[in-house]
Amino acid sequence: MIGRTAFVLAAAAVVSTAPAAPVSASNPGVPASFTQDEVRIRSGPRLGAAVQGLGRRHHRxxxxxxxxxxxxxxxxYWFLxxxxxxxxxxxxYSVYLALDAARPVPEC
Known part of the structure; x- marks a missing residue:
């Protein structure tokens, strides 16, 4: 049981390394979906950044x-x-996403 708990805690630590999403009235976010399967979601806009998860085609x-x-x-350009x-x-990486809205994506 200790091994499983350590794994869960380690996984939670990895997920929490991504920056907080800048939600505000002026930035409600832009809806989108992945255009391919197995798109890596990384902790930073770098190829060597830790993988937080995998996006799949049509994930919202x-x-x-x-x-x-x-x-x-x-x-x-990479999208947070x-x-x-x-x-x-x-x-x-931005080319693996299809934006659903015509409004621009702000800079981080």
Whole structure:
């Protein structure tokens, strides 16, 4: 039982390393969904950042803001998001998401 408790605590510590989502009246977030399966949700906008979870095609998310990070293609922007299916919060590379609203995503 101690091993299982340690695993749960370690997993909770990893999830909590992502920055808080900047929710406010001026930033209600932008609804979106993943366009592919197995999209990594990371603790920062870097390829080496810890993986917080995996997004799957059509998971509903809220995108809070965008931040320049490690470029994967010519686009260096990553979205800070919350995955409503899994509860994971962190950064995913912007090209793997489809935004549902025409409003702009603010900078982090």
């Amino acid at each position: 998310v809220t995108v809070w803001c965008e931040e320049a990070g490690d470029p994967v293609t010519d686009n260096p 998001l919350t995955d409503h299916t899994t509860g994971a919060r962190g950064y995913s």
